[in-house]
Amino acid sequence: MLEISAPAEQFQELPVPQQENLIDSTSIEESIGNRDHLITKESQQFQLFSRCTIRLFKLAEKASCPEVLMTEVLSWTNKQPLLTQKLCQLLAESQEFIAPGTETAAVQKLVQTHLLQNWETQLAGEHLQGICETLIHNQQCEPLLLLELYQAILDEGELAANNSPEQAELLRLRLVGQEQDKLKVGNRIYQSVFDRNWVEQELAKLRLLSGFTLELCKLAEKASCPEVLMTEVLSWTNKQPLLTQKLCQLLAESQEFIAAGTEATTVQQLVQTYLLQNWETQLAGEHLQGIRDTIVHNQQCDPLLLLELYQEILREGETLADNSPEQTELLRLRLLVQQQDKLKISNRIYQSVFDHHWVEQELEEILHSSLANTTIYNPNSADNTLSVTTTTKTRPEPKIKKRVWILLAIAGLMLCGSGLIFLGFSLFRWSQVETIFKSSNRLLHRGDYQQALDKYNQLLKLDSNYYESWTNRGYALAGLKDYNQMLESCTTATIINPEAVFGWNCRGEALYNLKQYDQAMAAFDQAISLDPKDPVFWINKSIVLLALNQTDKALTTANQAIELSKQILKVEHKDAKAKELAIAFTTQAQVLAQKQEYEAALTAYEQALKYNPQYFVALRGKGITLQSLNRDDQAIAQFYFVLEHHQLTNPQKAEIWYYSGLSLCKFHQTEKAIAAFDRALKFKPDYQAAAQGKMACPQ
Structure with a gap:
């Protein structure tokens, strides 16, 4: 996909209407009397409080409209003294200047990141x-x-x-x-x-711990031995409040009387039928889905590390507590409990829902979304270089099946002695290879390219015909910017298996980065012939056509990628597929921009952001397209929005600030333009385009 460069960060003042006074005391009719006198007095007290707070925390130095900013603060705190103090303190310590119109977003961001998220350990904790x-x-x-x-x-x-x-x-x-x-x-x-x-959590806990659960759920009317029944419930929930409440509710609503000796069977049946089977839509579905979403979209820890830790505890039954961030997070989610110096899974329901199969699926999804549908970021994108969508092979399923059949054949032929020893050795080596492959992929996902490369090399010493490893080794080399070696590795994959579709895609990307566009096109065409329904190959082909200035063909190809992505998204409904569609729309937008069809390009970028609001290339592309349409005021607003609402790398910040500087200069806001170019150079000192832009802006 096109990687058009961008700089980044600061919030300049855009001309917006000032907020009018809400109360004009001179216009209040005296006949309204005492009530309006009280309103006016209250307004005066509010204004006095606001002015004093603004002076105390020097907010006039932090915002163009400090009164509007103070109003936003109080909309969150309602004058609660400590919370107001903490929030004003955060604003006073902030490095950003708050432009008109951005007060709401600036305050909300501080509240979310410094007061609400993990509130127990935050400023007001x-x-x-x-x-x-x-x-x-x-x-x-x-x-x-x-x-x-x-x-x-x-x-x-x-x-x-x-x-x-x-x-x-x-x-x-x-x-x-x-x-x-x-x-x-x-x-x-x-x-x-x-x-x-x-x-709900605290109520359930209090009800459970208050000793009246039996009375509340009327379990004495439902069973010969209600205490035994409650023991069975707790054997599943381990006193987790919400789960205990839900299970007791099921028992209370049951029409059956539970005879002595049938408690375990009855509870198990209810758990299986109403909590575990199709758990997403069952009684505790919202609670369980919340845990799942917090793990796989975790903001505190790498979801991959959380899942690997949880997988280890599933496998071993427990692990030593070491206060690592991942352990702390899983304890906070109450998915784990600590017993003395050991961590264990909290209860049998969690263990049944979030089982080995679930963990493998989530790990696979993370690896697939980050490796199979990502973009290699090119730090030199300011020079209008391109960056190709990569598709890394993460699941060697055909190979596994082939090996299983081979091993079964060996097992059928070798019935004794050395044959069984050889079979055992083969099985051991096969298992070892698969373990190294998964470990290598995780290192690649984390961006540990050299370690991943070393692991792939270790694997290939055990099995030099493992073509998936040759492919992913190529992507590790891409991360190290060694495109010649990448080409050799990916070519080896296609020699071992001419139908290695991801190997052909990898070859195409290596050739593209080596600027051998015709050969790159041939490689992507081969990948498409092997799997014409994978939109990633069409996206990459479109990018190469764009590099060859064949814009009409590039547009047709990008449109094909969009249609394929839409079809897949209708069936799978996964975040990774939505992000893939965003990439396809962004590619279409870049082609349209090169054809100077800027309105259509802007629409395509908007579509991309609909499917992935965080996609930097589309966020930046939208701003650049607004510049091309001479709508520089909107472009500036877009760039500030990107800076304020998105976590960016330093090269990305540099790009956004560079483009902000261009629009500000064109808008005759020279001082702010120079400041923007300086910010760009701060984040990327060797940024020649920013230095040239600063020199070219009339002072």
Whole structure:
């Protein structure tokens, strides 16, 4: 896919309308009387509070419109003193200047990253944990009643005040506030931390630990031995609150009376039927899906490392606690529990849902999405170089099948003595090779290219005909920018197996990076002839056609890639396939841009971002296309949006700042343009285009 360069970061001031005063005291009719006097007084107090806070934290130095910024802060904290202080402190320490129109996004980003995500360990963690502890271990009211009241306020949005002890306690804690005769949650931060999911978890825990689970679920009416029945429930849930609640609910709703001696069978049947089979759509589906999503899209740890750790514990039954980030995260998710110095899986339900097969599938999906459908980033993309979509072979399924049949044939022929020894040795070596292959792929996925290369070399000493290893070895060499060796490795794969479709794709990418475009085209054509339904090969072919300036053919090829990607997405509905479609639309956009059909290119970039909002190439391409349409004000807004809302590498930041500088210069905002070019050079000191842009901008 096209890699058009880009620089990156700062939030300049774009001309936007200033917010008008909400209250004009001179226009208030005196006849309205005392009520409006109170409103005016309250407004004056708010403005005084706002001005004092702005001065205290020097927010006027941080934003073009500090009053608007302060309003955004208070929209989250509702004047809660400690939270307001923490959020203003974050703004004061921020290195970014907040332009008009970006206040909402800037404050929201700080709240999410420094207050809400993993809130227990964040800036306001001690304060929020204090509220949590006071609720759960309250000495004034029954904690269960407090949480049920708070849950009702969450669900309804507000509740009529009635001066009950529970309401008074929640008001004392300032978890809720009173507006006239209604109670509402104190502020958006409290509402985000102590949300419905948190309340349900804590309620389930309290109900379980309060000793009235049997009475609540009326299990005494359902079984001869309710205590034995409860023991069976806990043998599955290990006191996990929500799962225990769901299972007790199933028992309470059952029409059968459970005789003595049938407890284990009954509970197992309910678990299998209503919790495990098709678990995504069952009673605990939302809870289990939440755990799954948090693992595979984890923001704190590499999902691959989390899954590998969990897989190890599944296999071994336990592992020594070492306080690693991955162990800490799985403990936080309560997927694991710690018993003395050992970690184990929390309960049998988790172990049954997130089993060996599930782990293998998720690992395969991660490897496939990152290796089979990625783009090799070219740090020299400022020079309008291209970067080809890569497809790395991660599953040697045909080879495994062939080997299994060979080994079975050997087993059939060799019935005794040395034959069995030889068979055992062959099986051992086969298993060893497959283990090294998977390990190598994971290193490649992490970007540890040299270590991956060493592993592939080790594997090929054991089995020099393993063509998938030759292919992936080629991609490790690509990561090391050794395209000549990449070509040799991938060519070897196609010699061993002329139908190695990913080997042909790898050859094409190596030839493309060596600027041997005609031969690269022939390699991609061969891959397409072997598998015409894989859109990645069509994308790569389109990129080569673009390099050969055959734009009409490139557009036709990109359109074919889009259609294939859409068909696959309809069937599979996976993130990796949506990202693949985003790549196809981006390729189409780049072809249209080269044909100077900029409006159509802009539409294609918008489509790409619909399927992958984080795709940097499309985000950058949209801004560049707006420049080409002479809509530089929108281009600047797009570049600032990319800088503010996306995590970028330093080369990417350099590119975005470079393009921002071009538009700012064209917009006659010379001072800001020079600052943007300087930012680009800060992130990439040898960035010649940025240096030239700075010199060319009239001062």
